[in-house]
Amino acid sequence: MKKLSAYITKQIIVGFLLVSFSLMSIIWLSQSLRFLDLIASKGISVGIFVKMTTLLMPRIFTILAPISLFAAVLFVYNRMLADQELVVMKSAGISPWQLARPAVWVSLMLTLLNVYVMNIGIPKAEDAFNDLEWKIKNNVSHLMFREGEFTNLQPELTVFITSHDDDGSVGGILINDERNPEVKATLSAEKGVIVQTSKGPRIILINGNRQEINKKNHRFSSVNFEKYSVDFGLKETKARRKNSVRVRSFGELIGALDNDSLPPAERYKWFIEGNKRITTPLLALVYSLIACTGLIIGNFNRRGQTKIIAVSLASVILIQAVDLTSGNLASKNLAWLTLMYANIIAPLICCTVLLLAPDILRRRRAEQNPYYPRGESHA
Numbered sequence: 001m002k003k004l005s006a007y008i009t010k011q012i013i014v015g016f017l018l019v020s021f022s023l024m025s026i027i028w029l030s031q032s033l034r035f036l037d038l039i040a041s042k043g044i045s046v047g048i049f050v051k052m053t054t055l056l057m058p059r060i061f062t063i064l065a066p067i068s069l070f071a072a073v074l075f076v077y078n079r080m081l082a083d084q085e086l087v088v089m090k091s092a093g094i095s096p097w098q099l100a101r102p103a104v105w106v107s108l109m110l111t112l113l114n115v116y117v118m119n120i121g122i123p124k125a126e127d128a129f130n131d132l133e134w135k136i137k138n139n140v141s142h143l144m145f146r147e148g149e150f151t152n153l154q155p156e157l158t159v160f161i162t163s164h165d166d167d168g169s170v171g172g173i174l175i176n177d178e179r180n181p182e183v184k185a186t187l188s189a190e191k192g193v194i195v196q197t198s199k200g201p202r203i204i205l206i207n208g209n210r211q212e213i214n215k216k217n218h219r220f221s222s223v224n225f226e227k228y229s230v231d232f233g234l235k236e237t238k239a240r241r242k243n244s245v246r247v248r249s250f251g252e253l254i255g256a257l258d259n260d261s262l263p264p265a266e267r268y269k270w271f272i273e274g275n276k277r278i279t280t281p282l283l284a285l286v287y288s289l290i291a292c293t294g295l296i297i298g299n300f301n302r303r304g305q306t307k308i309i310a311v312s313l314a315s316v317i318l319i320q321a322v323d324l325t326s327g328n329l330a331s332k333n334l335a336w337l338t339l340m341y342a343n344i345i346a347p348l349i350c351c352t353v354l355l356l357a358p359d360i361l362r363r364r365r366a367e368q369n370p371y372y373p374r375g376e377s378h379a
Contacts, residue, residue, distance in 0.1 A: 004089065004094070005098075005101060005102050005105075006102075008076065008080075008099075008102035008103075009105060009106060011076045012069075012072050012073055012076050012102060012103060012106045013072075013106060014072075015071070015072030015073075015075055015076055016068050016069050016072040016106070016110075018072075019068040019071045019072055020061075020064060020065065020068040023064045023067070023068060024057065024060065024061065024064060027060050027064065028053060028057065028060075031053055031056055031060070032049075032053050048132065051132065052129060052132055052133065055125045055126075055128055055129040055132070056125075056129065057125075058117050058121040058122045058125045059122055059125070059126070059246070061114075061117060062114050062117055062118055062122070062280060062281075065110055065113075065114060065284060066110075066114075066283040066284040066286075066287045067287070067316075069106065069107060069110055069284050069287060069288050069291075070287035070288065070290070070291045070316055071291075073103045073106075073107075073287075073288050073291035073292050074291040074292075074295070074309065074312060074313075077103075077291065077292045077295040077296065078295055078305055078309065081295050081305060082305075086099065086295070086296065096293075096296045096297050096354075096355045096356075097355045097356050099292075099296050100289065100292045100293065100296055100355050103288045103289070103291070103292045104285070104288065104289070106288065107284045107285040107287075107288035107289070108285060110281075110284040111281045111282060111284050111285050112281075114280065114281035114284060115277075115281045118277045118280060118281060119249070119250050119277055122246055123246060123247045123248065126244060126246040126247045127247045130244070130247070147161060147162065147163055147164060148161075148162065149161075153232055154179065154232075156177070156178040156179045157175070157176070157178075157179060157232065158175070158176045159173070159174070159175050159203075160172075160173070160174040160175070161173060165191075169191055169192060169193045170191070170192050170194070171190065171191050171192075172190070173187075173188065173189045173190075173191070173192045173203070173205060173208070174186070174187070174188050175187040175188075175203075175205075175230060177230065181215070182214065182215055182216060183212050183213070183214055183215065184212060184213045184215060185210060185211070185212040186210075186211045186212070187205060187208060187209070187210045187211075187228065187230065188208050188209050189205035189206055189207060189208025189209075190206060190207040190208065191205075191206040191207065192204060192205045192206065193206075201232050202229050202230055202231045202232055203229070203230050203232070204229050205225070205227065205228045205229070205230065206226065206227055207225075207226060208224070208228060209222065209223070209224050209225070210222070210223050210225060210228065245269060245270055245273040246273075248270065248273075250274055250277055252270070252274075253270045253271065253273050253277070254271065254274040254275075256268075256269075256270030256271045256274065257271050265331075265332075268330070268331050268332065268334065269331050271334070272327055272330045272331045272337070272340075275330075275337060275340065275341075276327060276340075279323070279340060279341065279343075279344050280323075282344050282348075283319070283320075283323070283344070285348065286319060286344055286347045286351075287316055287319075289347070289348065289351035289352070289355075290312050290315050290316055290319075290347060290351060291312055291316075293312075293351045293354050293355055294308040294309075294311060294312050295308055295309075295312075296355065297354055297355065315347070319343055319344075319347060322339065322343045323340065323344075326339040326340040326343060327340060
């Protein structure tokens with residue numbers, strides 16, 4: 001039995017890795033499209049781009065991992081049933097629970113991995129992602145102005161740079177500033193230096209000219225200057241980045257109901273997120289049991305197991321839908337928290353009972369048999 005379990009376990013793990021890698025690659029490509037604008041407009045390097053998209057993967061993994069395991073388990077057991085391997089194993093006296101044990105062990109390992117990812121991996125990745133995103137958006141020294149191209153820092157602020165100097169300054173600067181609703185200003189300078197201040201990043205223009213037009217009376221004015229500073233207006237407090245529930249620890253989320261510094265709506269939101277860190281990892285175990293239970297206890301059909309697969313797939317879709325719905329409802333009314341846990345516990349109990357029932361019935365029939373020897377140990 002150990003060799004059979006190792007054989008099934010290997011097949012499940014290989015299938016899970018293939019499905020996970022395929023889905024993660026597709027999601028990574030789709031998520032990458034969100035940041036293409038940063039490469040085009042902000043000029044970030046490919047290394048930073050890859051780092052930003054990679055930091056999103058732990059969050060995606062916890063969503064895709066149970067689905068990938070479900071697909072892998074369903075494929076492996078369906079193939080074994082089609083090749084009549086399960087039929088032979090059942091004929092050899094191997095119980096349904098023993099046949100499902102490899103899927104259970106793999107799902108338990110994945111559950112523990114998801115617990116780690118959700119409580120340690122995601123908070124660290126989200127914090128690192130927020131730090132990197134904040135630096136890119138708010139620290140202009142990270143923005144690479146391309147020579148001879150217009151860079152839109154804001155919808156009303158456009159900067160043109162002619163050249164980059166070896167000392168870190170820029171030359172041939174042209175700035176179009178329409179942030180003031182009453183005045184449209186155009187600034188040009190021979191040279192400029194980008195500096196970081198307590199009020200945000202700004203550029204110090206040297207030897208230039210400022211021209212502006214009053215939008216109300218259309219009056220034009222022009223002034224020359226030796227030094228002039230322009231605030232980019234990209235200041236953003238780091239406290240805002242810390243408000244995300246994903247970067248909070250499990251203890252902070254579970255104890256949110258007693259946190260008087262949070263508004264009631266935020267307390268519920270944090271508390272539900274803490275409970276999701278308990279229920280979400282268990283989805284891997286639930287989906288794995290649903291995938292294998294029907295195929296193991298069902299009868300062999302040469303035409304295929306379309307009905308069993310359809311029921312299993314519908315069950316997973318229903319559980320996923322209830323999980324999302326109950327989480328949203330519970331964030332407004334904690335009474336729905338019971339549904340969120342029942343959505344996980346009920347399928348676990350049903351699948352476990354179905355897998356163990358044949359063994360229990362067999363033992364009861366054997367004990368009711370008058371020829372069944374008692375008082376002795378039997379293999």
